[in-house]
Amino acid sequence: MELTLASLIGWLGNITIIVSFMMSGEKKIRQVNIIGSSFLLVYDIYLGLWSYMFLSLTVIILNVINLYKMKKKEK
Incomplete structure (x- = not known):
């Protein structure tokens, strides 16, 4: 298996998202999930995976x- 920069970014995104779900606290989960989804978005763009780009971008936006x-509620 050849590990290219693109596949490394994809793996990093997957691992980051998995780690986010092992964390406690909704705020921290969402922040780390944004990072992981951003890595996956870069990977999706590089490979031209339109449906996954839509999914990654939607997850980031949500x-x-x-x-x-959550920040507004804290005030």
């Missing part, structure tokens, strides 16, 4: 929206 709502 996490950002929910973090914003």
Whole structure:
């Protein structure tokens, strides 16, 4: 198996998302999930995977929206 930069970014995204679900605290989970989804978005763009690009971008947007709502509740 040849490990290219693209596949390394994809693996990093997958591992980061898995790690995010092992964390406690919704805020931390969402923040780390945004990082992992961003890695996957870069990977999807590089490979031209349109349906996965849509999924990754949607997950990022939903996490950002929910973090914003959580921040507003804290005030």
